[in-house]
Amino acid sequence: MAQVTAVTPVAKMVGSNRVIQGKGIVYPLGDAELDAEEEKDLRRSIVRQALEALKTEV
Amino acid sequence: MKVVHYLNQFFGGLGAEEQAGIGPEIRGEAVGPGRLLEQVLGDGSTVVKTIICGDNYAAENLESVMETVVNEVRDSGAELFVAGPCFVAGRYGVAAGALCAAVQAELGIPVVTGMGVENPGVDLYRQELYIVDSGENVAEMRDVLTKMAAIAKVTASGEDVGRPAEWGYIPRGIMKDEIVEESAAVRLANMIVAKTQGQPYETELTQTGFEPIPAPPAVTDLSNATVAIVTDGGLVPAGNPDNMPAIASTIWGSYDIATVDNLEGEDYEVYHRGYDNRHVLNDPDRLVPVDVLKELEKAGEVGKVYEQFLSMTGLANPLANSRRIGQEIAENLKSAGVDAVILTST
Structure with missing residues (x-):
């Protein structure tokens, strides 16, 4: 499991092993400040980081 | 006060690991730490029954041992059930916790046990039971039993046990209202001042401890x-x-x-x-x-x-x-x- 969250200290505190920095509490995989295309690029990049973490031994 | 005391094979004097498979044995008197328990309880308290059981037997037959113990405690008319202390003996702690919880639930009499914080019985039963923090050193037996006796007596009298740190038990996660003289802002400021000066201070919000979780293997493909x-x-x-x-x-x-x-x-x-x-x-x-x-x-x-x-x-x-x-x-x-x-x- 890879966990995407903006509040990484909490994820680490409870013992999550693969933690990915999310964009914000209100949208871990989005950003209302960006236009649609940029936002999707951001989301893709975060999901790819999560997949990369899943592929990596910890 | 009439007391029933539960011990494992080691503290019950039956032997070490080679006797861990032995089933429950009943003695009509205090055994080993039970004699010390009588002393620290005072007031003519008597261990009317000691139940001794091997750690492996108890772990593998917990349901039936629970039934035996509850029946023995009921039949003896005991007013208090004590298990251990178990220090960091894991199987012993888990059995002691389960037995205390069962007696408490079935018979409604005070129960108390003792364990080191690393004992797996702590996580399982700390919310239900008073578990005195015994540490891991068996040489502390008298001190641990004294704390267990103090909690037992207060519980038996129907009064509230105070804070964990004062009474020496492992926090149960119970929150109680309390009147304090200083406002939260003043207490907070005092804490910050103490912290920045390297002075001791006591937080009012303790963090829960989390067990490490083993990382699952990577999914390579x-x-x-x-x-x-x-x-x-x-x-x-x-x-x-x-x-x-x-x-x-x-x-x-x-x-x-x-x-x-x-x-x-x-x-x-x-x-x-x-x-x-x-x-x-x-x-x-x-x-x-x-x-x-x-x-x-x-x-x-x-x-x-x-x-x-x-x-x-x-x-x-x-x-x-x-x-x-x-x-x-x-x-x-x-x-x-x-x-x-x-x-x-x-």
Whole structure:
């Protein structure tokens, strides 16, 4: 499991092993400040980081 | 006070590990630490029965040992049940905790035990029982039994036991109202001053301890793997079919995404009072990234996106509840053949 969250200290505190920095509490995989295309690029990049973490031994 | 005392084979004087398979034996008097227990209890307290059982036997036959012990305690007319102390002996601690909990529930008499904080019995029974922090050093027996006796006497008299630190027991997670002279602001300022000066201070908000979780192995070939999305952000289909509460949820839901390539706000609702839900309602992919994960599936980077996403409201949940939900979700996904999970948390 890879966990995407903006509040990484909490994820680490409870013992999550693969933690990915999310964009914000209100949208871990989005950003209302960006236009649609940029936002999707951001989301893709975060999901790819999560997949990369899943592929990596910890 | 009439007392029944539970000991393992070692403290009961039957032998070490080679006797761990021995079943319950009843003695009509105090044995080993029980004699010391009588002394520190004072007031003519008597151990009317000692129940001795091997650690392996108790671990493998816990139900029947519980029944035996509850019956023996009932028959003896005991006013107090004491188990241990067990220090860091794990099987002993787990049995002592289970027996104390059973006697307390069935007979309603005071019970007390003692364990080191690393004993696995602590995590299992600290909320239900007074467990004196025994540390790991058996030489502290008298001190530990003295604390256990003090708690036993107060409980038997029907009075409240005070704070864990004052009475030497492991915190049970119980919160009690208390009148204090200084306001929260003053107490906070005093704490900060003490902290910056390197002085001792006592926090009013203790953190829960978390056991380390072993990291699951990597999924090296994601192009052949099934990946599921789980969220604690409270996203549910419009109409909230499972009645997901917006706070302190005891349930989780599993929702179909087999035929959609991205999530539309009009099809979903958010039940979570812990964050501003509007951005997720505008585009649920910001929480449950179905759109990009399905693209990656088409591109072959991910073998398969699991056809359901799982959701719950991660807000103001007691830890025991969250652990249960986590276990249920893990079992559900495992039996569905899911290889990897992306969990999104608000």
